[in-house]
Amino acid sequence: MTDLASRIQSLYEQVVTEVERAVAQYPVRQGEKSRNNLLAYHALQKHPINDLEMLLKERGLSSVRESLPHIMYTLQKIMENLGVHFLPPSHLSALSPFEARLISRIRTDLALGNIVGGRHTRIMVTLDSRMLDQPSIMDHLLINGMEIARINCAHDHPDIWESLIQMVRESEQRLHIPCKIYMDLAGPKVRLGAFHKEKxxxxxxxxxxxxxxxxxxxxxxxxxxxxxxxxxxxxxxxxxxxxxxxxxxxxxxxxxxxxxxxxxxxxxxxxxxxxxxxxxxxxxxxxxxxxxxxxxxxxxxxxxxxxxxxxPSPVDIKVKRGDILRLYLNEARPGHAATEHEPAGVPVTLPKAFQNVLPDDRIFIDDGKINGIVHQVQKDFIDVKIHFPTIGYAKVKEGKGINLPDSLVDLNVPAITEKDFQDLPFIAKHADMVGISFVHRPNDLIKLRKELEHLSADNITVIAKIETKSAFQHLARIMIEGLNFQRFAVMIARGDLVIETGPEHLSHIQDEILAMCTAAHIPVIWATGILERLTKKGIPARSEITDASYGKRADAVMLNKGPYIIQSVKLLDRLLQSGDEFISGSPYRQAWHQPGLFIPSFRKKLPVRQHM
Known part of the structure; x- marks a missing residue:
């Protein structure tokens, strides 16, 4: 046996041993083959194989890295081509490329709906309540490529949601173009509370x-x-x-x-x-x-x-670098501007989210437009020393979100809130998909599954939105739990994710999520910031054209709302169709679309506090 054959056989045996050991720890009611392949992917990551990949390439053999949907099968075929015919016995079945393609295609079509036209990636559009004043806009969205209509339950109320859904259904029937309804649970978003009002x-x-x-x-x-x-x-x-x-x-x-x-x-x-x-x-x-x-x-x-x-309107509150912004833990205390005797102060929703905040923790407000470091923690308030903006002032606004990436929010705040439980009956009746926001651990999915079963809605697609550091760190377990749903997908919610993990890590993290979804044959949605400038301003930035094109690696791409949404749908449709000759015939994302997947060390660079 050659040295290369021996090394590949050793790698295969180690991967199989680790998967067999993990299988009992992560039982699933369905999707066993996908779970096994995901476990094989994780086992493979523990072993440096750069030099092996070069040797395989020189021999004209398959790349292990480019075989994410069927890892064990590829390793077996490589050994067979190297003359290794006797493999250790194992009860694990190895998925063939055909089986992996079939599982992925069936699971994606069930979760996200069949796709119309020549694209391999669906277009999801976030609906705006102001669309109710433009009845024809839904026709334009469907004609130009929208396959999924998204409603965010953090905004508006059921009457508005129902009116938007009715608009979609009427356009569907009129145009004979199918469209799925996706509704996001609001989740436990920590926000700024109300300010003093003045005329x-x-x-x-x-x-x-x-x-x-x-x-x-x-x-x-x-x-x-x-x-x-x-x-x-x-x-x-x-x-x-x-x-x-x-x-x-x-x-x-x-x-x-x-x-x-x-x-x-x-x-x-x-x-x-x-x-x-x-x-x-x-x-x-x-x-x-x-x-x-x-x-x-x-x-x-x-x-x-x-x-x-x-x-009356909220008072103006502005901060600059070096200022102290006081966060009141009593939501009833209205926000106020700075005075001669005290700094500007604003209330926060969900005070229990701040139970683990410590000095020097980072705090981000309004998607990072304002950020700072915790200066002091008192019983009734937390003082934040502003670090950004570095030049000039920033306006603090009511209702804007707060991110606490260092403060273990998930230990005190459940992913599914009381409002979410109240919204679920409406969602179960009207929607095809439901998104669970700020999912942290597999138990969040278990709670949702039980509630959906109680509502006789266990056939609805569940989408786990990966937007926190804890969600990424528990992603494999979240995905394995997701396999227990009849229909399941993952969303890369890059807006909060980039704040939680740091912009320097986002590229690696989104590639890692894509790779894991490929290995588990789970459909993935590419979200947040896609063609954002075009949607808001009417002119696309050059960089977001490339970013949108990368959406071909996913099964769906989500657009946020904005006045130029129709132009964005048209351009995205063209971008997702261009270059499809390179991936035609491949219903799952190809591994060669995933640069930097096998960099297991980057997780260690994420700022993580040990659980107490």
Whole structure:
């Protein structure tokens, strides 16, 4: 026997021994072959094989690294080609490439639905409640490639969710294009609480073009509006609703009329009536930025009027590098700006998430736009010394998320909250898929499975969102537990994951997750930040084009909401189809799409605190 044959046989025997030892520790009700192959992948990672790979390549033999879906089968075939015909007895069955492809294809189609067209990767689109004002948008999304519609239960309420789902179903029937409904459980997201409120003038911001000329902003005067407000429409443009009471003006107003006023800064401004929509609502435009409050007097030929019901807004709270931001552990205490005697302070939701916080722990706010180090921990508050932004100020906003990557949040906060349990009956009735946010350990999936069985919804697809450090560290066990579901998938939720693990680790981590999903024949969803600039601003960044193209390694790619979502779906559809000749005929992700998979040491670099 040659030295190469001997080394391959030794490697095979060690992998088989480790898998056999682990099988009893991780029982599954189904998916035994996938579990065994995932265990083989982990066993293989413990052994340095770089030089073996080079020797195999020189002999024209298969690469072990490129055979993730059928590891033991590949090792057996390599030995057979090297003249090793007597293998140690084992009760483990080795999956062939054909079996691995079949299992992967069946499991992916069951979990995510059959795909239409020439792509191998599905497109998931996050729905926005503002889409309810644009009934045709769902048709455009389906026509241009959306196969999965996502609703995030952290936002809005069941009435809005049901209306969005109805829009999808009506477009489905009208166009005969199938679409799955995916609903995310809100999960235990730690957020900033409410701030003190104060009355501020409404600011109607009118942008300028490249030449500096003012553009127009349209809005409405409304007799029945409950409040006056400024907001962004689904198209991303500013709009406004001004609540008024002057019925006589509505009776006499005509298209083209001007309404004159001086804003809060005493600047002359004009509203032009574009359309009398109804007896109580008219569309108007303004061509200059204006500050308006309830004391501003509007002058129309039919008489004078003012607006009403401007709701108080949160106070402005800003921080810069070196400031102290106080986090109140009493959610009822409203946020306030810094004073001469105390730093700016804001309340937090889920105070129990802070039970293990220690000095020098890192804290990230608003997806990392603000971050700092814990300065001191007191019974009622935690002081954070701000490190970022490094230049200028950052605005602290109500409701923004908080990440505590060093503070063992999962020990005190369950992945499934009381709100999630309340939302599950609706989800079980209306959705095809449910996502469990902030999953930490296999037990989180067990709790969800029991609740779904109680609701007679155990055939719904369950998607484990990997977005915390603890989820990644327990990923193999989470995936093995996931095999007990009839339909299961994994989502790489890169937004929170990059904060939890550090940006320097994200590339390795997402590749590792993709590799493990390939080995376990579990479909994977590539999420967060895909074509984000295009979706929000209308112009894609060069780097996100490459990032979106990498989505071909996954079974689905998720787009977040934004005013240019249709353009993003169109571009993503083209990107996912281009180059498919390289992977045609392969229903699972090829290992050669996974650079740097076999770098087992990078996990050790993650900042991990030992459990006490």
């Amino acid at each position: 501020k003038p409404l600011k109607i911001q009118v942008p300028t073009d490249l030449s500096g000329k003012w553009k127009e902003v349209s809005g409405f005067l409304d007799l029945s509006a409950p409040e006056s407000k400024v907001m962004k429409g689904i198209d991303g443009q500013n709009t406004f609703v001004l609540a008024v009471r002057n019925k006589d003006m509505f009776k006499e107003a005509q298209k083209g009329d001007d309404i004159f006023f001086r804003d809060v800064k005493n600047r002359p401004r004009t509203l032009k009536i574009d359309e009398c929509v109804s007896h109580s609502r008219m569309k108007v435009t303004v061509d200059q930025t204006s500050l308006i409050d309830e004391h501003v007097v509007f002058q129309h030929k039919a008489g004078k009027f003012s607006i009403h019901s401007i709701n």
